[in-house]
Amino acid sequence: MITTYKEALKYIFTDKILPYNQQNLIKANSLLWNPLKDIKVIHIAWTNWKGSVSKMVFSVLKEANKSVWVFTNPFIIDKKERFLTDKWYINETEFITLTNKIKELPLTLARFERWTLLAFLFFKLKKVEFAIIEVWLWWRLDPTNIVNPYITCITSISLDHQDILWKTKKEISYEKAWIIKENIPIFINHKNKVIEEIAKQKNAKLIYTDTKKETNLLWNHQQKNAWLAYEMCKYLKINENTILSWLKKVNHIWRLQFIKNNLLIDWAHNEEWINALKEYLKNITDKYDDIYYCIQLKKWKKLNLITNIIWKNKKYILINKKNKKLKEQNKLLEEFQKQDINTQILTPRQIITQASKKENYLYVIFWSLYVLWDFIELS
Secondary structure (H helix, E strand, O other): OOOOHHHHHHHHOOOOOOOOOHHHHHHHHHHOOOOOOOOEEEEEEOOOOHHHHHHHHHHHHHHOOOOEEEEOOOOOOOHHHHEEEOOOEOOHHHHHHHHHHHHOOOOOOOHHHHHHHHHHHHHHHHOOOEEEEEOOOOHHHOHHHHOOOOEEEEOOOOOOOOOOOOOOHHHHHHHHHHHOOOOOOEEEOOOOHHHHHHHHHOOOOEEEOOOOOOOOOOOHHHHHHHHHHHHHHHHOOOOHHHHHHHOOOOOOOOOOEEEEOOEEEEOOOOHHHHHHHHHHHHHHHHHOOEEEEEEOOEOOOOOHHHHHHHOOOOEEEEEOOOOOOEOOHHHHHHHHHHOOOOEEEEOHHHHHHHHHHOOOEEEEEEOOHHHHHHHHHHO
């Protein structure tokens, strides 16, 4: 039996990745007495913006005095952040108790399956009315795809994770379409022939949200996300004034977040998201003398997605941060040099210090989630 939180974390999130087996997971879910059977599941798929839409819907439902829970990814500091209730995160005692229930199952489960089942059990433990479940990564093969949702949502379709996933938007659309279930409404804010075709086959009402609503989260794409959240909450019979009010009070960090007047962080890490960041920056450039772009990249990401496609001849700072998932500093520096780009190499603390001395310059920290928390913590 697991007795400590550290042991529970090791069991649930072990790095050993087994092949996904949906039938195995369905069996495990059945042995746990189908924890979600009495809960209204809001199932959200994505390339970008799932976190924003989830937090918007969560904010509104919470204010409407609904018992609501979010299964989200990624986390910033602690893995418990993935399991968020209307009160706070899962606590360590709950985490240990539920982990033991999963460990007792007579099945071998992959880590994605283990933490998904833990979420389902946590759901049941808290007796929530609504569960907002974000698709993890794999869509059709995603462990969350065994749920029987009350409503579903696709926030965007664009390219990302091509090293391990699909290479075209059409392929991605077919994979995401697996979230669509028979006779269950699907909310989407963009036209997509594949999604339309699958929704028609499954008699799922397709609800388009193609305009904007006001939100405190910055820039145009968030206003479009707010319309998605607005229509979903309306469908859930939430008072319109409550919806409109709480779309302006969403708590969602590291999404175009100013942590100081000239220090902006954003988790832009693929082409669609970087373009949204670029458009936002165009809107505020007249407030600053110039912009420093401060980045680090995951090992498989290419610098030219930023420099060749998005920004050329700009001021870059390479963030000096060690993490096993990030590129080695020397390798990233070589990529800058091959493109004849001069760059400074600074730690997060040095960047914050420099920004405090150059208040007329904007420092934008983006691309890797693994560096954002350093800036939040130090500021």
